[in-house]
Structures are given as structure tokens and as C-alpha cells.
Amino acid sequence: MKICFIGTGYVGLVSGVLFSDLGNSVTCVDNNHEKIENLKKGIIPIFEPGLDELVIKNYNAKRLFFTTDINNAIKNSDIIFIAVGTPTAKDGVSADLKNVYAVAQTISKNINKFKIIITKSTVPVCTGDEVEKILRKKNSSSKFEVVSNPEFLREGEAIRDFRYPDRVVIGSNNPKKTIPILKKLYEPITKKGAKFISTSRRSAELIKYAANAFLATKITFINEIANLCEQVGSNVEDIAIGIGTDARIGSRFLRAGPAYGGSCFPKDTKALTKIGKKFKTHMSVVETVIKSNEKRKNNLADKILNILKNPKGKKVGFLGVTFKANTDDMRDTQCLKIFPKLLKKGVKLSYYDPTGEKKELKKIRFIKNTKEILNNNDLVVIHTEWDEFRSLDFKSIKNKGVKIFDMRNLYQPNEFLNKNIKYYSIGRPTNEKKA
Numbered sequence: 001m002k003i004c005f006i007g008t009g010y011v012g013l014v015s016g017v018l019f020s021d022l023g024n025s026v027t028c029v030d031n032n033h034e035k036i037e038n039l040k041k042g043i044i045p046i047f048e049p050g051l052d053e054l055v056i057k058n059y060n061a062k063r064l065f066f067t068t069d070i071n072n073a074i075k076n077s078d079i080i081f082i083a084v085g086t087p088t089a090k091d092g093v094s095a096d097l098k099n100v101y102a103v104a105q106t107i108s109k110n111i112n113k114f115k116i117i118i119t120k121s122t123v124p125v126c127t128g129d130e131v132e133k134i135l136r137k138k139n140s141s142s143k144f145e146v147v148s149n150p151e152f153l154r155e156g157e158a159i160r161d162f163r164y165p166d167r168v169v170i171g172s173n174n175p176k177k178t179i180p181i182l183k184k185l186y187e188p189i190t191k192k193g194a195k196f197i198s199t200s201r202r203s204a205e206l207i208k209y210a211a212n213a214f215l216a217t218k219i220t221f222i223n224e225i226a227n228l229c230e231q232v233g234s235n236v237e238d239i240a241i242g243i244g245t246d247a248r249i250g251s252r253f254l255r256a257g258p259a260y261g262g263s264c265f266p267k268d269t270k271a272l273t274k275i276g277k278k279f280k281t282h283m284s285v286v287e288t289v290i291k292s293n294e295k296r297k298n299n300l301a302d303k304i305l306n307i308l309k310n311p312k313g314k315k316v317g318f319l320g321v322t323f324k325a326n327t328d329d330m331r332d333t334q335c336l337k338i339f340p341k342l343l344k345k346g347v348k349l350s351y352y353d354p355t356g357e358k359k360e361l362k363k364i365r366f367i368k369n370t371k372e373i374l375n376n377n378d379l380v381v382i383h384t385e386w387d388e389f390r391s392l393d394f395k396s397i398k399n400k401g402v403k404i405f406d407m408r409n410l411y412q413p414n415e416f417l418n419k420n421i422k423y424y425s426i427g428r429p430t431n432e433k434k435a
């Protein structure tokens with residue numbers, strides 16, 4: 001089975017590499033020449049644990065190819081995955097589908113034999129219908145099938161999530177023709193236990209948005225419970241265990257933290273409200289979740305200012321600036337909303353991130369190690385949950401009275417009782433006020 005991925009980003013590169021690792025011939029296409037030339041040299045454009053070795057292994061085995069020649073890649077493939085970005089459009093809410101439709105136009109000019117065209121990008125319900133319309137203009141409908149196969153991998157866990165997903169969702173309006181082919185493609189994964197779910201194309205498209213919006217809701221719910229815990233002296237981690245052990249609720253995605261961020265939950269929740277509007281259905285829960293999540297970032301900035309008391313001229317160092325650990329992705333990271341408010345109040349900011357300096361933070365000083373961050377600030381904010389932040393050398397801190405705000409609850413408040421450190425966390429009693 002010859003496969004091509006159009007769009008070689010977090011999803012296209014990871015899925016393309018892993019399909020090739022399963023023995024398929026995969027061509028990853030991108031219109032970013034530099035990215036493709038680097039990949040050919042083994043230079044990986046993203047931070048994703050374990051990906052480098054797999055790219056090099058499969059490229060050397062000549063199962064994995066990189067190209068900018070989209071026309072030939074389409075002609076030579078039986079299955080074409082569209083994995084281009086669908087960011088928020090200029091209106092601030094809708095999904096911008098221009099990349100998807102541009103790719104559909106290019107595919108339509110290159111159909112030389114039967115092809116299955118799969119949208120792996122997250123696209124609003126009915127996008128598959130539009131892609132099909134574009135293809136029909138130049139091709140007879142017997143020459144192609146448009147299928148939806150949403151992706152559920154997480155950045156930082158992408159390899160494991162691809163190999164051991166909970167489910168594979170295939171949405172097709174012609175299941176007799178497409179399902180046997182795609183069942184075979186995914187067999188190495190479903191054989192290990194993943195559920196194979198076959199639905200209509202529109203249902204598959206909606207499953208993706210419903211999944212992301214539900215997870216975002218779960219996180220927002222526990223974040224609001226954390227706020228309440230802070231007022232009444234309860235511990236949000238006990239609450240998460242207490243509710244999460246109920247199988248109907250489930251224990252995952254109940255970690256309270258600095259609001260959800262990243263390239264998907266923020267954009268997909270917004271897009272779902274827009275899809276609701278288009279079909280005259282008020283998505284009131286999701287609208288509330290978006291508002292609550294936005295407000296949280298503002299409230300966290302206020303909490304930092306309160307901890308500092310007189311913020312002007314105070315030094316604050318952030319540990320981690322991406323939206324979570326194990327990724328270099330800065331899209332919609334929470335601190336991009338927190339920093340401007342702190343800077344406005346005269347706070348002197350610096351940061352360290354395991355994935356290096358960030359072009360998005362040109363005005364903020366990058367520090368090359370955690371030790372300097374710990375030693376040169378009035379307040380240290382643990383913003384992401386990298387393993388290297390789990391065993392910080394607090395003993396090495398020379399300045400007395402330093403404060404730590406642990407937004408990921410990596411430590412226990414009582415660990416700081418006999419240290420000269422004031423410790424603040426999320427939804428738990430601080431070591432100042434004993435519960």
C-alpha cells in the first residue's frame with residue numbers, strides 16, 4: 001500500500017513515520033522546502049521524544065520519503081492523508097480550511113487511478129462533503145473516496161498514542177469499498193487492542209471535536225474545583241482521586257493546572273461553537289468552558305502579582321514556557337497571556353525551557369539552566385511538568401525568602417515547611433496556612 005501524507009507537521013510527520021515503521025511505503029509532503037531538506041538530512045523540525053531515531057531508521061530503509069513534489073506524490077499513492085494545519089481563522093473562532101481546500105484542488109488534478117483521500121486534519125463536520133465536491137469537478141466518483149480519520153495523538157506522547165490508541169475512527173459514506181482497505185492498514189494497531197470504529201463521514205468529523213471539547217471541559221471543571229479548594233482549604237488532588245475512581249468519570253485529565261493550552265483544545269473548542277452557530281445549535285457548555293479557561297490565565301497573572309505584593313522591579317523566573325511538558329510547541333501556551341500582564345506591572349521576567357529559547361519571547365530573557373532561575377529570582381513559577389523540574393535543587397538556593405509557585409503541583413506543600421521557601425500550588429493549602 002503506497003501512502004502519502006500531505007502536511008509534515010506534528011501529525012503528518014509522526015503518523016507518516018509510524019506507518020512506514022509498520023512496513024508501508026510512505027511519502028511525507030510539505031510545501032515548506034527547508035523542512036523537507038532538513039528531514040532528508042535527519043534534522044527533525046519538532047521536539048517529540050523518540051521520533052529522531054524512527055525517522056532515520058525508516059528513511060535509511062527506503063520506506064520513508066520526503067518531498068515537496070506534491071503532484072508526483074499524489075500520483076504514486078493509493079492512500080492520501082491530508083494532515084495540513086487548520087488553525088483559527090481571522091474571525092477568531094472558525095477553523096481556517098484554506099490549506100485543506102488547496103490540497104483538495106491539487107489532489108483533484110492528479111487522480112490517475114482509484115485513491116482513498118483521508119482527512120486526518122481536524123475539520124468541521126461537512127468538510128469532507130466540500131472536499132468531495134472539489135474532487136468531483138474534475139474526476140468521476142468511481143476514481144476516489146473521501147474518508148474522515150481523525151487523529152487523537154497528544155504531543156509529547158505521540159509515538160505511544162499512535163501505536164496504542166484507544167480507538168481508530170473511520171468515517172466513510174462508502175464503507176463496503178473503503179473499510180476493508182483501511183481495516184487492513186490499521187490491522188497492526190487494532191490487533192494490539194485498539195477498537196476499530198466505523199461511522200459515517202460526518203460522525204467521524206464530529207467525534208474529533210466532541211472528544212477535544214469534552215477533555216477541555218473536564219480540565220476546566222477540575223480547575224474550577226481547584227479554585228474552590230483554595231477558598232475552603234481542601235486539596236484538589238484528593239477530589240480528583242475521589243471522583244476519578246468512579247469509572248463513569250475516569251481518572252485521566254483531572255490534573256488541575258494553569259488552564260489548558262496548545263495547538264488544539266483552544267482552537268477546536270472555539271471552532272465547535274462556530275459549527276454549532278452554523279447549524280443553529282447553541283454550544284453553551286463549550287462557550288462557558290472557553291470563557292472560564294481564558295479567565296483562568298488572567299486570574300493566575302493576578303495570583304502572581306498578589307504573591308509578589310509590590311510587583312514593580314521584582315524578578316520572576318518561569319520554568320517551562322510551552323503549553324505542557326515534552327513538546328516545543330508554543331501555540332496558545334498559557335504564559336503568552338500571563339506575561340503581558342506581569343510586564344505591564346513592571347515585573348522583570350526570565351525563563352528556562354528544556355527545548356531552548358523561543359522566538360515568541362524575544363523581549364524576555366532566556367536563561368540556560370534551572371539553577372540560575374532558582375537563584376536569581378524573587379519568585380519561580382513552575383509552568384510545565386518536565387521531569388527535570390520534579391527534583392529541583394532547592395538546597396542550592398542562596399537568596400532567603402524565595403517563593404515558588406508550582407502550577408503543576410509537582411511537589412507537596414509540606415516538603416517546604418523547614419526550608420526558607422514560601423510554596424504556592426494549585427488547589428491545595430500553601431505552607432503558609434496549615435490546613
Ligand code: NAD
Nearest residue numbers: 007008009010011030031032084085086099121122151155
Ligand atoms: P502543523 O502546523 O505542525 O503541520 C502542518 C504542516 O502542513 C506544516 O508543515 C505546513 O507547512 C504544511 N502545509 C500547510 N499547507 C500545505 C500545503 N498546501 N501543501 C503541503 N503542505 C502544507 O500542524 P499539526 O499540529 O500537525 O496539525 C495538523 C492537523 O492535525 C490540524 O488540523 C490539527 O488540528 C490536527 N491534529 C493535531 C494534533 C497535534 O498534536 N498537533 C493532534 C491531532 C490532530
Ligand code: UGA
Nearest residue numbers: 151152153154155219253254255257260261262264323324
Ligand atoms: C490534545 C488531546 O489530548 C489529543 O487527544 C488530541 O489529538 C490533540 O489535543 C489534538 O487534537 O491536537 P495535546 O494538545 O497534545 O493533545 O495535549 P494534552 O495532553 O491533551 O494537553 C492539552 C492541555 O491541557 C495542556 O495545556 C495540558 O497541560 C492541559 N491538561 C491536560 C491539564 O491541565 N490537565 C490535564 O489533566 C490534562
